[in-house]
Amino acid sequence: MAALDRLAVGDYGVPMLIGSFGASAVLLFAAPDSPLSxxxxxxxxxxxxxxxxxxxxxxxxxxxxxxxxxxxx
CATH class of the missing domain: 1.10.287 (Helix Hairpins)
Structure with a gap:
């Protein structure tokens, strides 16, 4: 993800890291009937x-x- 961000945007010294998307994917695909998903x-x-x-x-x-x-x- 950080390498893709560096290729797309350039090097600003702060890579784009989105950890919450991984947790959301687990909720969405592993527990689709959960109220949180x-x-x-x-x-x-x-x-x-x-x-x-x-x-x-x-x-x-x-x-x-x-x-x-x-x-x-």
Whole structure:
């Protein structure tokens, strides 16, 4: 994933690593009847977390953005 990101975007020093997609794939394919793998919960959770991450990156200094975006999401 990081190599594909480097080829597509270039080297900015921060590789794109998305660990939550792996957990979502396990929920979606291994436990499709689980309440956590419903589309509303799965897509809504990713959307809300991405929104929080972008807001933290835009409004906070880099150190605080890194410290606060993951626990807030």
């Amino acid at each position: 419903r589309p509303r919960n799965l897509l809504g959770g990713h959307f809300f977390s991405a929104l929080v991450g972008v807001a933290c990156a835009q409004w906070l200094p880099p150190f605080w953005a890194v410290c606060l975006c993951v626990p807030t999401a």
